[in-house]
Amino acid sequence: MSSETKPIPHPSVFVDKKRLELIKGYRVHEKRTPAKPLPVTPSQTLGPFFSLGLIREGDDDLAARAVGGPRAEGLPIYVTGRVLDEDGKPVRKALVEVWQANCRGKYEHPDDVTPQPTDPNLKAFGRMLTKDDGSFRFRSIKPGAYPNPGYDNWMRPPHIHFSILCAGVMQRLITQMYFPGEPLNDIDPILNGVEDLEARALLVAKELGRNEQGETGYEFNIVLRGKAETPFMLDH
Ligand code: FE
Numbered sequence: 119m120s121s122e123t124k125p126i127p128h129p130s131v132f133v134d135k136k137r138l139e140l141i142k143g144y145r146v147h148e149k150r151t152p153a154k155p156l157p158v159t160p161s162q163t164l165g166p167f168f169s170l171g172l173i174r175e176g177d178d179d180l181a182a183r184a185v186g187g188p189r190a191e192g193l194p195i196y197v198t199g200r201v202l203d204e205d206g207k208p209v210r211k212a213l214v215e216v217w218q219a220n221c222r223g224k225y226e227h228p229d230d231v232t233p234q235p236t237d238p239n240l241k242a243f244g245r246m247l248t249k250d251d252g253s254f255r256f257r258s259i260k261p262g263a264y265p266n267p268g269y270d271n272w273m274r275p276p277h278i279h280f281s282i283l284c285a286g287v288m289q290r291l292i293t294q295m296y297f298p299g300e301p302l303n304d305i306d307p308i309l310n311g312v313e314d315l316e317a318r319a320l321l322v323a324k325e326l327g328r329n330e331q332g333e334t335g336y337e338f339n340i341v342l343r344g345k346a347e348t349p350f351m352l353d354h
Contacts (some may be wrong), residue, residue: 172213177245180218180258183238190240192221192259194333197295197323200252201282204344212284214340216244216256218277223264232264248284257333263302275302275309280335282340291350295338296322314351320348 176185181194197216201209219225219242224234226242246254261278265271274297282291296303303309303322312318326335340348 122137134335145226149246173245173247176241178254178256180216180241180244180256181239183241188239190220190237190259192237192262194331195260195336195344196255196329196333197336198326199323199338201248201254201284201340201341201342202252203342204347206341208246208248208250208284209329209342210250210252212248212252212254212282214246214248214254215281215283216258217279218242218258218261219264221262222258223262223274223276225264230264231267233310234262234264260297260334263300272307273301275306277309279347280338280340282342284342287342290351291301291340293340293341293348293350294321295336297336298322298325308351316351317347317349320346 176182179185181190181192182188185235191202201212201214219230220234220237222234222237222238224230224232224236226236226240240259244256246256246259248254258278261276263273263276266274277294277296280293282293294308296306296309309318309321312321320341323336323338326337328334342348
């Protein structure tokens, strides 16, 4: 290390959870129960016809707005993985929803006021049901890093947001998938907010190499519970 190079402080030194709470959308905890009891809506069966209309053709391809339409800018990728329970058994028909920024780190959302352009061809949102072996797969482009305004403009590493809903889970589980070998991973307060190193490593996908379509593959498994549980974050 040269004399001018300052060592990067360990994330736990600079992660200030109180300040993190000030950022819109990144509250780390909140009161989740009403002040007084409310009458409970009775539950009823879901019925067999829910999922068909919920998943449409092309929902597993974030890199095109329409099936067969022009592709979004950026490194083509696919992400595959399995949703597993604590015993490693596959969870079938789990609803996996994903969303991400474009290759320049821009979300197509009114709250994203960064100056980067949006990509007219990027759908950026996807939705899949896991198969009988618990697997899911979607196509996309690698998202870019982006500054987080309001908190020292720290650069968030490339990541894909995940939401998982399945039988027996009363509230959706949310987490983020990171890409291996990204220097920003080492200094991201949200990723490094997972203090257990082994658990933190579970959030970094494994690179699988390139397929015949020229897409770089990533494996990201989601474990709902137990020792190898994927770190989940609070919903907001
Ligand atoms: Fe994000």
